[in-house]
Amino acid sequence: MINSVNRFIPDNLIAYQGSDEYKNKKRILIDKKQKQLKTVFLNSIEEAFDLYNIKSEMCLSFHHHLRNGDFVIQKVCEVIKERDLKNLHFAPSSIFPSYTNIVDLIKTGNITDIHTNYLNGPVAKTISEGNLSGKLIMNTHGGRARLIESGDLKINIAFIACPVVDKLGNGTGSYGKSACGTLGYAISDLEYADVVILVTDTIVEKIEHKQIDGSYVDAVIQINQIGDSNGIISGTTKLTKDPIGLKIAKECSMILKELGVIKNGFSMQTGAGKTSLAVVKYIRDIMIEDGIKGSFASGGITASYVQMLEENLFDKLYDVQCFDLEAVESYHKNKNHLAMSASQYGNPFENNTVASRLSFVVLGAAEIDLDFNVNVTTDSMGYLIGGSGGHADIAHEADLTIVISPLIKSRIPLIKDEVMTVTTPGCDIDMLITERGIAINPNRLDLLEKLKNSHFPLVSIKELYDITHKITGVPKKILKSSEIIGYVEYRDGSFIDCIYKI
């Protein structure tokens, strides 16, 4: 063939036909070869133990987004038991009743130290009874992010249960057979652990909207099933029918209305319990009646908030973990249902966290004392039953923090001379709403002033305390043992209380 400059070119080659000819050609561009392409894919948890030389004394972390339906932490515990690794430091963001393998490993000295934000069930019981040979450190959700991101809590290996992973190691929890929604508590682990291992049951070619960035991921392990989505459902999906709970919820919503905080652009967070759901319902009624639109709701997100987002009562949801399957579905499909990391949620060292932008929060309490100090960590006998989670984070950061609770639960008074454990300091609790009256923290004179001429039954917390004792009698003081088994670490790294052996 002769080309356009009159030169012979063999027929198997493309002959030059003018300098602008390429403008008519299709421009093929292949992918660049950055290192995130090189995530390792493994077939078992054992392989990861071999490859990364996971050994005694290491710190292993986990998240709890599959909650009581998580299988990953159980499976990792099996490998630890098999290999009999000793003196491990476990740092799961929370521990649920189904994580029973941890109990065995505590008793045999395989796990000796634990950092977590919340725990209940058999693990809580065995630690309360003094079986953990090292210490339990109870953190807040924001505090855990701070610990990791400041280097105070060094994680060697992060196991991240991840419902869907792609070929580049990117991940999401928004769909898949073990979908759990957002993965907010895993993000610090992802970004800071020495080795990051995603454990999944579903690998796809490409994830469009990733929450886990593959450039932080060292390995992906595919197993048969990482969890049971139904296990994520927290508490109840129905609001309370208990008349005392309904009364408190109604009173709470009316006070919020009276204070004028339910106004255009406001933001809120509540828990997922039956009474909280009733508070949300009453607030929704007020918003619809008064034509009010909020800016956002945050937290562990439930179906109630999903409904309000869909009804356009909020602009956005900021979701650190999905509390039910409606929230998972909404996070998957609604672009205004946004994931946030624990750090973006409530890390005290982060600027402009979601917690710091909250107009009000409504929280629970297992116990409260006359200084408004709240305990959600132990029961009145001293047994571990929970922990702060985000309690102390949002209590401090929100403009208005309300605790709601009946005065008597299972015949035990709410208000104590001294709570068994301080989880959240009283200076961060602005108001206690009960069925027999509302106590405002004396450090919130502004609230007292605003409500003094209202119809609300304002009383002092001491009056509520006295009312209770008239019904229940003065309970016997529970003597704590002198053996410290752990600590409650405040979100900033200081220590707010000790936890004692039963």
Place this chain on the structure above:
Amino acid sequence: MINSVNRFIPDNLIAYQGSDEYKNKKRILIDKKQKQLKTVFLNSIEEAFDLYNIKSEMCLSFHHHLRNGDFVIQKVCEVIKERDLKNLHFAPSSIFPSYTNIVDLIKTGNITDIHTNYLNGPVAKTISEGNLSGKLIMNTHGGRARLIESGDLKINIAFIACPVVDKLGNGTGSYGKSACGTLGYAISDLEYADVVILVTDTIVEKIEHKQIDGSYVDAVIQINQIGDSNGIISGTTKLTKDPIGLKIAKECSMILKELGVIKNGFSMQTGAGKTSLAVVKYIRDIMIEDGIKGSFASGGITASYVQMLEENLFDKLYDVQCFDLEAVESYHKNKNHLAMSASQYGNPFENNTVASRLSFVVLGAAEIDLDFNVNVTTDSMGYLIGGSGGHADIAHEADLTIVISPLIKSRIPLIKDEVMTVTTPGCDIDMLITERGIAINPNRLDLLEKLKNSHFPLVSIKELYDITHKITGVPKKILKSSEIIGYVEYRDGSFIDCIYKI
């Protein structure tokens, strides 16, 4: 110790003293652990051959920024010889006279195929003589970037000589004992090769202004010395004293002035030869006299352009490779002396390349024919002496492309009936300036129109051809052999000419 919520805290822990105390604390944040931290550091080239299983048939690439002072390609050749790897495909961006080990490897069949943009010296000679058992493909600088980035040229292993590398695998050529300035021709290799290996003699803790992004780097090899910076000096640093050269340079600058292209905001590129330096000097004189400031000069950058940048005659320099040590120093210290990749320079598949923004370029030619087709690849006997480099890229992209040359060089006429090899098609050459007259390509009627009433000696290229023959006589036509040893690939992937065995 008793904290501010009246709780006992052991003395070795920080006691809680209020929820806002952390605001007075220093916020420590550690680095995130992204995968680019995991670049492998090796102590020898042999180790890399073992680790990445470098074997027969692979394609290995190199850049030529250390030019005649490069030691890396020589050392890699030694390892290939030792291990006797066969049928290798070499893809260095250029080949210089000092790369003598390649000659041996060609003769023994260790290297059988070569892609390059420019070659001279012993390797050029041995290929011209037919010793390469496969084919030589001659590309342009922009075309090589296109080949790699479109997947047409698959590089298995890229060896990138890199004067300074940091602990994260980031690199720069702007300083170090073997500094060579910008690394523009290595960027496609970096981003697209299967395995990227930096070879350095200087490792530092952290590079502030990296040109090589460590996230693409697999391994770093530290050796004693990667090259001799003095070897980068191209041609001469002094302008010509030859009266014919000076006359042509002066005429070129006057025509540019007459055409009005030396105006505020203009941009230009020239070569690094003695006559080109004289053109730059005359243009500089015009700019100073007329108070003109250009936007940029580009190319292989020389001290002349550095001076003009410092004199504020240009806003910026776009530098794909530094042609002398003044340019290296300037790139290191002057923030307006910018590196560009070969792709940003002249990849025909890139948008808005630097080449496409050039007002004019001044180029050389070994031969030119009556259709203005230019040969810079072979001499008039057919021996390989160079190659396009950026010649065909900027000839096509610039608004005005001028070739300058004396009519007779070493008693051989410049203008031929037929050039030995077409490097750059005549449609992309607008004007030929010689000591005996100026020929304008008939496809540029606009230039003919603008200059028709000027004092410039406008002639046809056929007239220049005839003038020459009156002096030299008609040269004997050199008959080419029929054996094809390689091809000249135009920047877009089409083929513009064949290269024949001597």
